[in-house]
Amino acid sequence: MKKYLYLIFFLAIALESVASHIVGGEIELTKIKNPAPGTTHEVTLNLYFDAINGRPAAEDISITLTFIRKRDLARVGEAVCQRVYRDLIKYIDPACSKGDLQTLLIRYQATLNLPEASFSDPGGYAIVWERCCRNVIITNIRNPSSVGMVFYTEFPPLSIANNSPHFKDVVADYLCINQNFEMDFSATDADGDSLTYELITPWIGYATMGQPNPISIGRSSYPEATWVDGIGLNNVIPGTVPLRIDRNTGVLYARPDKLGLFVFSVMVNEYRAGVMIGRIKRDFQLKVVDCKINLPPQIMVRNQGVNAFIQEGEIINLKKGDKKCFDILFLDPDISQKVTITARGVNFDTKKINIPSISNVVIQNADTLKNSFCLDECIITKNNQAAEFILNIQDNGCPVPQVKSYRMKINLADADNTRPVITTSLTESPSVMYGDTLKFEVFGNDIDLDTLSMSGAGRNFNLGSLGFSFPSSKGIGSVQSTLQFIPNCEAVRQKQVVLDFVARDLRCGVSNQTAYSVPVTIQSIPNNAPIVSTTLTDSVVEVILSPDGKTEVKFEVEAVDSDKEMITLGAIAEGFDLKTASMTFQEKEGISMVNSLFTWVPTCYLLAGKDSKEFVVKFLTQDKACDQKQDTVSVKFLLKNNLSAENPLKPFNTFTPNEDGINDYFTIGSIPEDNCNRQFVRFEIFNRYGKSIFVTAEKDFRWSGDKEPSGDYFYVLYFTDEVYKGVIHLVR
Template identity: 30%
Template sequence: MLPLLALLLALLLGLLRPACATHIVGGELDLQYQSGSVYRLTLNLYFDAINGSTGALDPDATAGIFEKGTNRRIQDVTLSAAGNSFVPYTNMACAIGTLSTRRLVYSALLALPATVYDSPNGYYVAVERCCRNGVINNIVNPGNAGQAYYLEFPAVVRNGQAFRNSTPRIFPPLSDYACVGELFYFDFGGQDADGDSLAYDMVTPLNGHANTNVPRPAQATAAPYSEVTWSTGLNRANQMPGTPTLGIDGRTGRLTVRPTRLGLYVFGVRCSEYRQGIKIGETRRDFQLLVVACQANQTPQMVVRGTGPRAYRPDRDTLHLLPGQDRCLRLSFTDPDPTSQLRVELLAVNFPQAMVPAPTLTQGMVRAPGMPDTLTSTVCFPECFNSRGRVFLLDVVVADNGCSLPRRDTVRVAFTAVGPPNQPPSVALVSPPTQFPISARVGDLVEVDVEGVDLDLDVVSLELNGRGFAPAAVGAQLVAVSAVPGRTVARLRWRVDCRAVARGLHEFEVVAAASPCLDRQASPAAVIPIRVQYANTPPLLTSTFATAPAPPDTIVIKRRLGDTFSATLAGSDADRDNLALTATPAGFDLGAAGMSFSASGGVGSASGAFSWTPSCEAARLEPLVVTFSVTDNTCVPAPRQQVVRFEVERPGAPEFLPVNIITPNNDDRNDYFALSTLPPDFCEQRFASVTIFSRWGNQVYQSPDRDFRWDGRGVAEGVYYYLVEYTDGRRFKGTVTVMP
């Protein structure tokens, strides 16, 4: 009975314990900038799809973000499940039933504000989970070994400016396995969205704080993180038995190893990123490599021949491809293994890959029923292929379909290639003018035929340029006349207009060009000089305006209100250019000022009539300055002008001599007070009123009539004060004494 109870208790305790993922293959963290202060944090967890329990697949993962140096926790981030896919093989035909890996993706968006993430020490992210594959051969107690996924990133602000950075993305891993005794290679090289420099090295995988008792901690613990314990004889620099052992190229990220022992081996790779020589972050990837016993596979063999029967000898021969001769390479490749599928690839080493021609055969099977033992392919370089004196290097690679990775045979071919002989084209004028430079006037049509010739019968094109100017900018163009192989005729056609006047001498250049084998060749330029002759006599302007200047060059015309003034104007031009007469007021409207102007113009002459009837509105708009112009319609006009100032003549004002004493005694001498010498009325400047006050300020008389008469009757003798007001605000004051 007791053994049964103990068994039930053990089962119950087992059910209450959290799921322990004892088949973690590896993984890495990734942090990518999105926009503003938002980033995306992603965890890629690689899971053994053969031996792993689906109950250990977590719905999410918790990442902790810490400040480097102080290990201060900044925040925890929950990463939600975002993907579950198989990790592919390089060649699915090499898949084996004991190796299948899933890529589990956990991801979340998070904000990294500059007010928080500004530490010059930088930050790190960690996720902890247990446990690794229990059958790993190169570490101690692998079934209880956890994994700490780790990533470092810089502050998001530097020197007061935003500092954006995304984690370098390591090349996705494959499910490939290695064969014992065979060279294994794999590209772990990454790409960086910011263009930072990347460096790679081998590191010991991090164990962290997770274990079989706490396989999934509620949150990651701050650094430092413990490392896995290597088996006897192994270490960071020698992570698995091999000759050579597992290593990585620090610049390219290429992993290589020739394993010497069967088994499953975990390894760690670090990718550090540098900006302007300063390290700003790193990411780590843990992964596994399975070493199995593979079926024996031999390396395919290849022979390269040039024009002769002898095989090409790498590092000793240089092939020379000459025009008019055989320009082909002949490839022969075979494989000792039966039913081997071979694939040929041509890789340019020191010249553009796009220049490499395609072989006649790129893949095929050997030693199968009905198939030959040796496959052949031909690579022919076109006649125009030209190495221009350089020695080009071409890797000719044949690879089989062996597992886990194909075996290759590479022959590096050194060769030179010479293109077909060719002479540059020439250019000449078909009918050269008898005099240079060619003389032309505005309005003339200049035409010159030009011929381009190529003795190799290449297609010739003629190109038009200008020395210091663009032909199209002055209206010149090159018009095709005829074209046959090796000869092209075109015509320089130029209708000279005003755009050519400023420069005067125009030197056109015509170049003949041909492009044999897409290699442009041009002749020396044929120069066509054309001098544009231009002269202009200014027009004359006459009028019936008065000629008295005030000030100099300005004619002054004065007229009274309603007194109409008329004048005529005439323009003439010795060059018989079209003339136009205009009247331009300075800041006022002609009609509003009582003015009118009409004009007509034509070839060599123009006429106009002006009329002005002064009004109060004209007086208000003063000063009235009008510029009369005659302008010739030519490339560089030379207008002539007359400036006239019109003034409305005001009525004369007598000297203001008011009386200052009256004696209202009917003796016909100083019997009344009147102001006959007041300024006269003019438009809005009119007499408004007169008011007389006593010495105590009492009004004794008031009248709106400028011809008023005050006889002083009814007032006491003494001194009185008068005030005269005008509508424009003017005032006249004084005193008048009343005596008996």
């Protein structure tokens, strides 16, 4: 007996953990706007729970969401979300709540770090959570208390910046039998993506009473709920108008004819540039109850001062100057309810409807109430279509307010806005020569006499950079401004440019504009190129080097311009530097004619060990006309080493210094001229004891023997690259 009691006790504890009264909910994934380090996203699960029949012990303190890669259904991560919010849903009118029907909103959240590299698969990802069980009193599916619910959201790879659509708050959980019901069940998208809505069969997944909170794994599809007999996707809530959802607006509407608790699922598909990038599913349930009939309020509109009412859909034509004011007459058959009237522009700014505050007006009797509104004088519609707007009257009846819409269309005779016109004083396409001035008038006109402005710009260039000036102008109905053009050289080089003039009108904050283009041709003054010349007789100059640095090249360079323009004269060394080569030439500038002296004192260093080398200098003159014509002349220098006989002659080696006038002194004879390879250093004589008795650095020396006695003496002849020795016989 004790064993059976223990088993019953154990089962009771286990059943407490089964959330047998889950109403619905959804999962949302959003990017954090200003994330802290190590965080990127926030994930939220909104869970709706039956507060009357549910067991608080079955509420989860935390939940674990699973991330799935859609391509191969691989499990790529999880998120543990803590409970952060718990409260009853908020009705539009708190008085609409029913004591026997209360729905809790329980919110779970977690802050995540989702690396883009880890969520990069083009097929996208899904977030899944499964939980058992559904509300036991659900009417339209089989075995609701033993089947679970699948919370499911898809998102694209994180390289695509995206936020899940965000559902609006639920504002009702019941509707009245045989009464019209309408509730905004839509979502908003922070990224501006397009959303579509559809009713789908609820998913029950794989959660059971025995395993109420299974670990979710990737699946290509999930088991669906089984409808009871007579119920299907086309009549989830049966009625004269079965439950429907507007594909584009997400508004639920129905007129039920059967009591009960009905579960349904809405799938929101998210599109960007025509491609679906994600979807989010919300499950919910609505109870059909027998309640007091809430009749919709009524609204009628007429022109002020006219008795006949405007029929909905009728187009009202107002002439220019007609008063744009209307009377609103409204009532609500339900005495003591409150009504609110709002207006919304369909194809123009709602702020242009000057409607007084009609909010929470208490209906005290069956009398018709009256108010009025006017349209702003400045209404501009797209493509000058009829101004279209909607008046909504809404009561505060339960479970959700009854709304009556009244659509109006008004043709405004003064709405047409004619584009301004641009003309010029030109009679033909303008052409201007450098040195001249182009001037013409530009006119802007607007037959509507709107505020008008006119400006000009260069196509792909700045007006001032080429010498144009065009002051912007403003006026009422007409404007005028003068274009003046004094071409500079940059304009001449362009040869032709295009001017773009724009006139913009302004009416009621909306602008029309007209563009007008004028091509302008720019011509240069005929120009002769300057001529450069030198005083040389030949363009090739041979230069024999002297190692003593006395070799010098010098000539004049002259430039002449027959147009008597400013010219420049300069020199360009081909493949070397003028200064490094010891060449001197001063660049000059002048009018009509300039000249400059070229000088060069070459050194052996320039040959770099070779016997000869070429140096080319190009002399260039250029005028300062816009087309900058020029002339050049080149001079080629052949720099050569002095390669005359390099070996010294052997001198006559006997002399008799007896002053008879014959062979009285010793001389070395003709020593070759120095060159870059060899230079004379000195001549030295030694006696037979090796003592130096005569030294000279002069090539044309004479040695008279001084007072040395007859005998043999030795000499040494020094060059930079070689030394010669010999014997001298002195005979007295």
